Every structure is written in structure tokens, then in C-alpha cells.
Amino acid sequence: MRVRKVQEKRSWAIAVAVAIIKPTLLLLTKQKWVGGEQNFPADEGCVVVVNHLSHVDPLTTALLSYDHGRIPRFLIKSGLFKNKALGFFLKQAGQIPVYRESAGAAGAYDAAVAAVRHGQAVLIYPEATITRDPDLWPMRGKSGAARIALETGCPVVPVGQWGAQAILPPYTKRPFLFPRKTIVARIGAPVDLSDLAAKQPRTAEVVNEATDRIMAAITHQVELIREEHAPKERYDMRVQGDRFKDRKKAS
Template identity: 35%
Template sequence: MFYWFLKWIAIGPLLRVVFRPQTEGADNVPAEGPAILASNHLSYADWLFMPLTLPRRVTFVAKAEYFTTPGIKGWFQKKFFAGSGQVPIDRSGASAAEGALSAAKRILGEGELFGIYPEGTRSHDGKLYRGKTGVARLALETGVPVIPVAVLGTDVVAPPGKKFGTFTRPGVRFGKPLDFSRYEGLENDRYILRSITDEIMYEIMRLSGQEYVDMYATRAKEESKRLEREAKAAKDGSDEASAEPEDGKLAS
């Protein structure tokens, strides 16, 4: 009940009026029954705009800290994330992936929609990165269809590293459901899992129009930070060299 109050009475109308999100292919999402919504991930605002375009609840996993913060702020935070379709998961331990998989299977077993970001983290540069195979394992172990989803423009509304950017009309595109029942019983075959994941990512790429990079997003972020550090170090070294005295005289 709190979810519907939050969505339709509080946040939903405000987001609709301010941003007027556009939707394509919403009829590809079943009116009832379980399905996996596999989406690209441009911004922390994705989980707000994508569910907003559907009449059904979409559940994601969220950091456990959002549900365990003490005090009044923690209480409101817990109500907000629980009410907006989030379930807690401890992502700090080695069993984080298994915990997320278990939570997802429970949600799908109840006939609900489960949202997942196969890239595992937000894209830092707007490109689409290699998907992790958890989405494929989930699809095979539950036997439910996977609906590829592309969110557009959320990285303009809320760019990486910022709480807010500029106004634009975000878009959400839902693709045709993907059926992987032909691979039933092969959920432990890593080649099959990779093949399924790549098929899902291809459909997301086709819907989003993003440039695809065959590298995990976390590694790409680390590489980007490394290059930034090297460029800064080179610049600092160049500045220091230019400030050194020449021929025993102070640089002017």
C-alpha cells in the first residue's frame, strides 16, 4: 500500500509533470506473472523512471545500509526504499551475488517483476558495458522471460557524480520478451550463460543505441581513473619542470 501511495500520490505525479517521461513497448511487459526486466544503467535515477512507466511494481535489490540506518532519517529511508520496490542485500561479502540471486528467485516465485542491471554498476561515460552472467543464471533457474529495457536521458537528469544535472525528457524502451527455455538444465554451463548474457546485452544495445564495449564496467572505471591519475601526474611533473630555475637564475 505504501508503494502505491509513494508512486501515484507523492513521487509519481511530480516526476511525470516535471520530466514527462516517454515510453515505448510497455505492452511487451506482461500484465501479470513473473518476468525479469534487464536494463542498461546510466544513472541512479534509472530505478525511479523505469518503474514509473509501468502499472506494475518492479522490485530491485538495494544496499542493506539503506534499511539499517538508525534514527528518524533511517526510518524514513527504510520506508522510502521498501515502499518504492527495493529489497535489502548485503553487497559487501563474497556471497553478495548468491544473496541477490536468492532474493530475485523469491520475488519471481511470487509472480512479481524483478529489475536487474546486468552491467552491475552505472556506466561512467554513457557507453554500454559487458553484462555479468547472473541475469542468465536467474533466467534459466526460474524459467521466466527476460525483457530487455533501455533507459534514455537519465544521465542528463542525474549525471554520474552529481545529484542533479539538467532537465530533459527521459525515455524508457521495452523490448520483446526473450525466451531461453531451449537451454533448460544448462545453468551451470558458463559458455551458455555467456551466450545468453551477450544476447540480452545485444538487445539492450539495439534499444538504447549505446556504443558497446566488451569490458566490465567496473574495470573500465578503474582504467579511466588510472589514466586520469597518470595524466595529472604528467601535468604536475611538467609544471614542476617548467618552474625550475635555468642557468642558476630564478625563473621569471
Template identity: 40%
Template sequence: MSERSKPSIFWLFALFALPLMGLMVKFRLHDREKMPQTGAAIITPNHYSNIDPVVIGTATWYLGRLPRFMAKASILKIPVLGWILLKSGQIPVERGGSTRSSAALNAAKELVAKERTVIVYPEGSLTRDPDMWPMRGKSGAVRLALELDIPIIPVAHWGTQQLMARYSNKLNVFPRHTIDVKVGDPVDLSEFVGKPLDNKTLTAATNKVMDAITALLEDLRGESAPEVRWNPAEHNQSETGRF
């Protein structure tokens, strides 16, 4: 049985959100059969627009899974909104983004026990790459995957920038936009299993995830990404943002 078919608070979200998104966006889902319909999984999309969570959340629903995110703990403390987010299974992350916080790790363990999915942006914030290719990733997703033995499912999307440009908060509603979403095979992290989760291991594992996401985006764009991935630290750019 699809996770989406079970009664949940997401049905209420879908009742209001899906018709609105349908007016603005036509989704083209590529290789949707690669999205596992059961079991815990970490979904790792590319990130280049402020509306990405809405787009990816909607696409995840259409792919048969429920969209849960790593969310800043401060957001979950907001009255009413925080309660809704907690009830829908969002995972709180304290400022600094460490998955070692007890709250995040316990929530992640519950995710495994209940066979849920969680969406993690491995770049941590909107890409700073001038051409919107994925930039250097952070280790949160692979740390969770290796600590809890959860598969990572890479996802790429393209066309979202027509709905909302990078760094903008303005919606471009008309004309209706087409957004392509491509699902990849689970990232093979077997070579890292059993190794100490030090900086060397986590960096190498994260690079594999970013390579997989970039390859999917290359397919969608019909272009080749730069040989060297953008590193904000080398360009005096901030990486603050999502987990």
C-alpha cells in the same frame, strides 16, 4: 488485473513521487504492450545516470508494474528506510552481488510465488563506455532467470542524462526533459535451459541480454553501437556498484 491496481505501499510512493517527476520529465513509452502485466519477470535496463533507478522506477509504474530492485543489504538495515524498502518487496543482496546468498534467493522465490517483477541492472554500475552505450554485463540477472524460470524483459531509456549527467548528483530541473523508454521482447534463453550454470553458460546468456538492451538503445538513439562492447577490466576501470 494490473499489479499496480492492487493496494500497496507503492500507492503512497506514487502520491508524492509522480507529481514531482511529472514537473521535470515527460515520458515517451515505446512498445509498452510488450511489458507483461502479470507473472514474475526480471526487467533489465541500461544504466548511465545516478538517477536511473528513479526514472526506471517511475517508467515501470507507468508500464503497469511495481518497481522493485535488487538492493544492497546494508541499505535495508537503515532504520525506517530499510523497513519501507523491505515492505515494498526490494530484494537484499550482500556485498559482492552474489544471487546465491540465501536471503536473495529466498526473496527471488517469493517474487515468483507472488508473480512480481524485479529490476536488475545487468551492467552492475554506470556504464564506463565513453558514449554511454551498455558495457559488459554481469551474470546476476540471467542466473536468476535460469534458476527460477523467470522471463527477462530488456528495457532501454535515453534522455535521462539531460536530467542528471553521468557521475553527477545535480538535478537539471529546467527545462522539462523528455525521456524515451523502449520495452523489448523477452530474451530467448531456451538454449541455456538445463545446462550447468558455469561461467561459459552465464557469459553467453548475459551477452544475449546485453545485445537485446543495446538493440533497443540503438533504436532510441538512431545510431549504431560499437561492434565491441566496453569492458572496464581492459581499461583498468572499477565495476563496483549495483547488482
């Protein structure tokens, strides 16, 4: 694809991050972005939803967004903001802290809605954690992305990505940097939630249907990359447990 020029004003933190992350990823990886010229909004507020494979994902997904002319705003676990220096940097870069299961949890939702309404691109991993599916297919999603999209009426852009797990497999610490890995991302057409956005009141059933559509769209893009069919039933940690945690306990 032809790389788009970023039109938004960059903070000093974004400029520093780009100067470090982009050349590093260009050195260590090859990128194949598909469908972005047609489907990645050039300037309007949007929610970009991506499957989660590795702790490397935020770096590769940030490059994907930046190559399409958009400064990425992630929803990031609040723990990373506890370090004063890192927290200050992340805030200056416009990232959004998520305080799970606390009185501040609603703040992330409000901040994400505000960012979208200000024309920004908010990137979300709807699974909320690295997939536990044994074959790394997308899991059952959480409702945050759907609720933001239903509230704002913004485009929801599904992205399926594959390759980051070859650099750093899930929940491991040793990276495999060479030979260079290829990161493939397919950007699909925005998920149609217009019928659901029009429904009032916004019940749990409506939000769940929107979430299912989002995860189906992401999964379809992953299927196209892998040229395989995903399982009919998505992995659900609430039912099937956390296999990484169980493996750690067993060891």
C-alpha cells in the same frame, strides 16, 4: 501508450512512493514509452533488465514499470538499508537488498527468484553500476539477471532507456531540472533463453551466453532510441578500468 492499472495489492510504502514520485516526475519530465503494450508482461513473474545511465534511473524506471501496471521490485545495494528508517521503508516496499561479496550475497538471488515465482516483476540493471562507457553505451553485464531467468524460466524483458543522464549526469551532484527533459524507454520482446535453460549442468559458459544475449538485447533497444550503432566491443571495467574512479584520484 495507455497506462495500465496496477492489479497487485499495494503496500502503504508503495502508495506513499507513488504519491511522491509520480507527480514529481510528471512535473519535471516527459515520458515516451515504446513497445510496452506488446512486450511488458501484464501479470506474470518476469525479470526486467535496463541499462544504467544515472542515479535518477531507479525513479524513472519505477515509473515505467508502474505505468505498465507492475509494482517494481529492485535489487538495491545493502548500504541503503543501513539507515533504519529508509531500510524499513524499502523493506515495506518489497525491495531486495544486495549484500555484495559477503555471506549474504546469495540471499538477494533467492529473494529475487522467490519474487518472480510469486508473479512479481523484478527490475535489474545488469551492469550493476552506472556505465563507464565514454559515450554511455551499455557495458559488459554481470550474471545475476541471467541466473535468475535460467532458474525460473521467466520472461526476460530488455529495456533501453535514454534521457535520465540529462537530468543528473553520471556521478555528479547538480541536477538540471529545467527545461523538462524527455525520458525515452523502448521495451523489446523477451530474450529467448529457452535453449540455455534446458542445459544441465548450468555451467559458467551457459550463464555467460545468457548474459551476453541479455546485454545485446538491451543495447539494441538503446541503438534504436539513439539511431546510432553501439561499439562492437562492450566496455569492460575489468579490462579497461573505472574511469570515474581514476578521474577522482587524478583530481
